[in-house]
Amino acid sequence: MRDLDKVDLAAFPSLTHFHMEDQLKMQALDLRPVSLSLRWMTAWNCKNLENLVGIEAMNALQFLWIGKTKIDPEKVVPRLPTSIRQATVAVREEARRCDQCAHRFARYSSGSVRR
Numbered sequence: 001m002r003d004l005d006k007v008d009l010a011a012f013p014s015l016t017h018f019h020m021e022d023q024l025k026m027q028a029l030d031l032r033p034v035s036l037s038l039r040w041m042t043a044w045n046c047k048n049l050e051n052l053v054g055i056e057a058m059n060a061l062q063f064l065w066i067g068k069t070k071i072d073p074e075k076v077v078p079r080l081p082t083s084i085r086q087a088t089v090a091v092r093e094e095a096r097r098c099d100q101c102a103h104r105f106a107r108y109s110s111g112s113v114r115r
Contacts (some may be wrong), residue, residue: 009033016060021045028053035059043069055079066090 005025009015010033018038020029023046031038032054042065043049050070055061056079064080067090080087 009038013037016040018042019044024048027051031055031058039063042066043071045069052076056081059083062086064088 002022003025004023005027007020007023007026007029009018009030013033014037015034016037017040018034019042020026021042021044025048026046027048028051029043029049030053031041035054035057036059038058039060040063041061044065045068047068048070049066050072052071055076058081061081061083062085064084064087066076066088071089073089076089077087
């Protein structure tokens with residue numbers, strides 16, 4: 001489905017994998033309903049997506065890949081949960097380095113983090 005402005009993940013409490021693509025109206029995604037189950041997430045070409053509500057409480061999240069969104073790596077990386085093993089935040093216009101977050105991760109390059 002395209003042109004959604006909201007996704008209610010509460011309808012899927014056991015969701016482990018989530019891929020969202022081409023949702024141009026979506027501005028925020030509330031992850032709190034799947035904080036205990038979601039392990040893998042991608043968001044691609046959701047050009048107005050700028051907020052992942054509850055990302056810091058994602059106890060099971062291990063892999064996160066975000067590209068072509070308004071999400072700022074400087075704001076989301078410090079909020080990543082300790083369960084994360086790999087995260088990539090690819091920005092639309094240019095790759096940015098998150099100096100503020102370097103102390104949390106062994107490797108950080110062009111918006112990617114790996115523990």
